[in-house]
Amino acid sequence: MVTGLFSCISGNNEPQDLPILGERYFDGTDTIYHTVGDFSFFDQDSNTIDKSSFHGKVYVTDFFFINCPTICPKVKAQMKRVYDHFEGNEKLMFLSHSIDTKHDSIPALKKFAEKLEVESNRWKFVTGDKNEIYSIATDYFSVAKEDESAPGGYDHSGRLILVDENFMVRAFCDGTDAEDVDQFIIDIERLLNE
Amino acid sequence: MNKSIKIVLFFCISFVFIGFYSCENNQKNVQGKSLYVYYCANCHMEDGNGFAKLYPPVNNSDYMVKHYTDLPCIIRHGLKGEIMVNNTEFDLDMPPIPELNEVEITNIINYISQAWSNDLPGMSFKEVQERLLECQ
Numbered sequence: 375m376v377t378g379l380f381s382c383i384s385g386n387n388e389p390q391d392l393p394i395l396g397e398r399y400f401d402g403t404d405t406i407y408h409t410v411g412d413f414s415f416f417d418q419d420s421n422t423i424d425k426s427s428f429h430g431k432v433y434v435t436d437f438f439f440i441n442c443p444t445i446c447p448k449v450k451a452q453m454k455r456v457y458d459h460f461e462g463n464e465k466l467m468f469l470s471h472s473i474d475t476k477h478d479s480i481p482a483l484k485k486f487a488e489k490l491e492v493e494s495n496r497w498k499f500v501t502g503d504k505n506e507i508y509s510i511a512t513d514y515f516s517v518a519k520e521d522e523s524a525p526g527g528y529d530h531s532g533r534l535i536l537v538d539e540n541f542m543v544r545a546f547c548d549g550t551d552a553e554d555v556d557q558f559i560i561d562i563e564r565l566l567n568e
Numbered sequence: 569m570n571k572s573i574k575i576v577l578f579f580c581i582s583f584v585f586i587g588f589y590s591c592e593n594n595q596k597n598v599q600g601k602s603l604y605v606y607y608c609a610n611c612h613m614e615d616g617n618g619f620a621k622l623y624p625p626v627n628n629s630d631y632m633v634k635h636y637t638d639l640p641c642i643i644r645h646g647l648k649g650e651i652m653v654n655n656t657e658f659d660l661d662m663p664p665i666p667e668l669n670e671v672e673i674t675n676i677i678n679y680i681s682q683a684w685s686n687d688l689p690g691m692s693f694k695e696v697q698e699r700l701l702e703c704q
Binding site: 440441443444445446447448450451454486488489490491526 | 610611613619620621622623660661663
């Protein structure tokens, strides 16, 4: 009880932890939280990227495609701002999923990363099985799908999503809105300090 | 001065100010700016400076100065292949914007010609029409 009281008091003085997003249930012993499912993709250096690539890391993720004529460049510019803000922080990684698996080949993603001037060990650009990418978007509470009527042929959300080392989604923001991204940066700092 | 003259005077002065304000807005090319923000700023950014080595600047752009007369065709039909802008190579495709009419293209060109640090001559509606007939 004393410990409980102490944590209550200290809880008032310290910033609260970020919430864990998504559905949860109690299995009789523990609360089970929503986590991102398993995945296996290829990055811009042809390496396999799966959950083990993010062992002990926190990461920011999004869904995009290179020839996106609408929101992607803005989202990428904001994501690069987050990347630059946390330069030198080895705990934080970045993961961008291409949703145009037809055109965004591994060499195309490599060139894109180089032109964005980011390091491949910190920021992974991945491609892979189309349906696996669309399906994992749902796990991140994002949207990615083919839609002939959408500009460029794909419909997707401009969300940036923050994932912790247990693959739980902890925060997201609208990647086209600079002010929302400012708050997102604060959220990332909170998670890194947990 | 009686009260009604004062009221009339107040409205006259107000109209003069409103008049000046709308002139000012016309000079800044309101339609050109809003079209630029909607169609172009996603890649070239609202400050015209582009982004990284992916999307070239349209502010202080040597390519734009050199290819100024090609702008109507570039806006309507897009651009493919490598280009050099201020000593940086860019090679992502610029998509065409077929839905823009000649007036809208003229307004975009005249907006970006004078926006930010740019000081380019601008283009008449007639010139834009002529250039569009010669697109390759």
